[in-house]
Amino acid sequence: MTDRTPPRRRPYRLLSRRSWPEAHFLADVLRAETVGGGLLLLGAVVALLWANSPWRSGYAALGEWVPWSGGHGLHLDLSLAAWAADGLLAIFFFVVGLELKREFIAGDLRDPRRAALPVVAALGGMLVPALCYVAVTLAAGGTGLRGWAIPTATDIAFALAVLAVVSSHLPQGLRAFLLTLAVVDDLFAILIIAVFYTADFHPLPLLAALLPIAAFAALVQRRRTWWWALLPLGALAWALVHASGVHATVAGVLLGFTVPVLSSRDGRPGLAERLEHRWRPISAGVAVPVFAFFAAGVSLVDVDLGGLLTDPVVIAVAVGLVLGKTLGVFGSTYLLARFTRAELDEEITWSDLLGLALLAGIGFTVSLLIGELAFGAGSAADERVKAAVLLGSLVAAGLATTVLVRRNRVYRRISERESRDSDGDGVPDVYQEETR
Structure with missing residues (x-):
């Protein structure tokens, strides 16, 4: 009598290795973000030193300086600090838009099984904080209470900068998961900003912004990358979205979503990937560090540190980043594995994932932006938020470093094995083992 028992399905491996083309693409992204994270950290340190030096009045005056006082009619009489938050961060969110679309169209997020983990982890990592x-x-x-969304965002550049400092050789699955988690995190952060932090809404400018966005889309869909046409259309869309009361960085995301991902010619990168490759260095190397410079300058001169550390907003932000993020990311991943047939990849342990969850508690760029939107740039509450974000991120980075350094030798051995290319074809052997 034959055995009719159906064969046991192989459990799906969480955080498993990605395909070689995807791994190669992610390696380029991670290198750019790591360098950008170092520049971000440098900008924040310079701002902190200047804001607490005898010349701190110069730092405040620089941030408050209005380059174009005649732009009141167009809502463009902004200070340098506001231009950094509203203008330069639009470049950052344009790259985020390109990255999001690529992940959902051609990346691993097009696979529902692969997409489930970062989406669930991002949701848990936002809800619990x-x-x-x-x-x-x-x-x-x-x-x-208005600042409830401040600890929900993960700063990928800052997190990768910490990884570079501790010289960690994380398995690719973990590093890719951190990047994808941050991408999904950014998507939800964009929705939060658009829905909950739009105070004074004017529909007509927003409707008018659809015209330059549509023209931008028509050009890029035809692969017309005329900078003399695309840049003015992007600037006009940004200005109209800004005038509508919706945070202007949303314009960057919308423009990024219009760019086609797949190439019309086989073997060539799509336009989204090419534009991302071109604009990511500007985003990571200029836009985000300059924003950090203007946003991170918290002056502690004549500040009651005891009162600051007992302030409810400071405690809430720090607890959300350190405890909330860790519980949200780690707990949601554990529950996904517990109640499905999924298992961790063989090269990864739950200790690795704990270190990654702690890294997710490093919030900076979007956290500071939400703090400004919630309490008003330069307000007393906003200054406390800056201190809390810095404090929470520092604690999260320290705890993550403690966990990850213990795994550093294991990561190095895995990295050396994955990088072997004995046949010299340019593709590491580990990516060929499954097809042999």
């Missing part, structure tokens, strides 16, 4: 923030502020009387 928000709940931690709300719980702390409600326990203190409800002061500062």
